[in-house]
Amino acid sequence: METTSRAYLDAGAAELLAPVAREALLAALDDGWADPRRLYAEGRRAALLLDTARASVAAALGAHPDEVSFTGSGTLAAHAAVLGALEGPPGTSRPAGTAVVSAVEHAAVLAAAARGAREVVEVPVDALGRVDPAAYAAALALPGVRVAALQSANHEVGTRQPVAAVAALCRERGVPLVVDACPSVGREPVPDWDVLVGSAHKWGGPPGVGVLAVRRAVRWRPAGPDDEAEGGRAPGAVPLPSVLAAALALEAATASAAEDDVRLRALVALVRERVARDVPDCEVVGDPDDRLPHLVTFSCLYVDGEALVTELDRRGFAVGSGSACASSAQRPSSVLAAMGVLTHGNVRVGLPRTVRREDVERFLVELPLAVREVRERLGVTAL
Structure with missing residues (x-):
């Protein structure tokens, strides 16, 4: 029937697209169309709007504004997050080393690890979809680990991961932890992280906006094309109207x-x-x-x-x-x-x-x- x-x-x-995001998106098409890197009045206006959006998102993530960059999607942010942590220091050809990931990470995280790491170690999960911190600790103890990745919660079954425990283990080893928080940003407090990934359409913003946040003290280098945009972390023009809508949607989601x-x-x-x-x-x-x-x-x-x-x-x-x-x-x-x-x-x-x-x-x-x-x-x- x-x-x-x-x-x-x-x-x-x-x-679903939040009403405040829809309103902001339409308004920003008139006010936020210019290149924020330009020095003329329209560019300065766009730069002010972008700075406001960045500060708003940073506050929701517990980050400094200069630690936050906007990408074309959460998938691109996840890919860049892992590859950037695997990159050697500038001017070196240091081997990429080992990546430790959970067996239930997003495909973008697993694909980036497979592409950039010399070896990928998958930490298994139990029948509920959760990793055991002890098993994660054993993986981190292997030689040559350069990056670890653990989602905040599983994007299919909803099971939360022990991010705080794993973050403490990573800190002891000096290994940066990439946290895919796409499923949980705007719904729950942000867990401990060194590199964090978010996606606007998961919290009620428009599609086509990802968030990549990198702590100042973390060893991380862009693996993609050289570009001054977004601190060199995300090449290409920023979709400012969508970014503004995403920031307001995140404020609304966090408030409720x-x-x-x-x-x-x-x-x-x-x-x-x-x-x-x-x-x-x-x-x-x-x-x-x-x-x-x-x-x-x-x-x-x-x-x-x-x-x-x-x-x-x-x-x-x-x-x-x-x-x-x-x-x-x-x-x-x-x-x-x-x-x-x-x-x-x-x-x-x-x-x-x-x-x-x-x-x-x-x-x-x-x-x-x-x-x-x-x-x-x-x-x-x-x-």
Whole structure:
């Protein structure tokens, strides 16, 4: 049965654009179009707006403004973060050394480590998707470690990582820690970091704005083209209207984070309970408590993930499936595989800040019907 009532439930991929961001974006198209590096009046006006946006984002991240740069996306920021930490000092050809990463990092982090490091050591995770600090410590003790990476929380299942413990271990070893905080910036306090990555469309800003923050004391050198823009960390022109919108969206998200956390956490708990109860042969994954407030992932036996997403879309629900890094390819989730849990028939629900409880309730009514419909098409019945 087709429905015209739509509910967007994929905020893990992209949060809905915040109203303040939309207003700022439109206004900045008139006021912030000039090159902020130019000395004429329009350029100075643009530079003032950029400085204001940078200071606002820096305050939210617990950083100095000169530590914050804007990139074309969170993916580009993550790639640059790892490669920059692997670069040798200027004028040297020092070998790149070893990168230590968790097995459930974003694909951009894993790809950058594979490209830039002489060796990559993956720290495994448990069935909830969390690394063991002791296992991370053992990896850091290996010779030649130049960089470590650990996400603030997993972007697919929501499980928080022990960043504080790992950051302390890295500090003891003198190894910079890259923290992919894309899933959590604007929702939770920023964890300890040496290099941090964020993505505006995850907190309600426009797409096309990533954040790369590098502590002043950290050994880090750009691996990309030489360019004076953004302190040399992000070559190319800054999309100033989008950056301004992103900064205001982050202010709004941070201001409402505590209230949003309570409401979304309760709704996610409801989803976890009802899915486990009402959908046969279904596994809800990730930590049930120590997690991000808005994400929940589950997998269903005897169901193709793409078919289930399509059926739910037909019923009026936009949800994710497969790897959060490559969902268009519908490849099995590498995160779920690393956790050792069921990867078939995967659905990832991300509740936006403005989600209505009635839409969540309606989803929980339609989901068992959608699963049964897909299974019947495959000839799987009587479960």
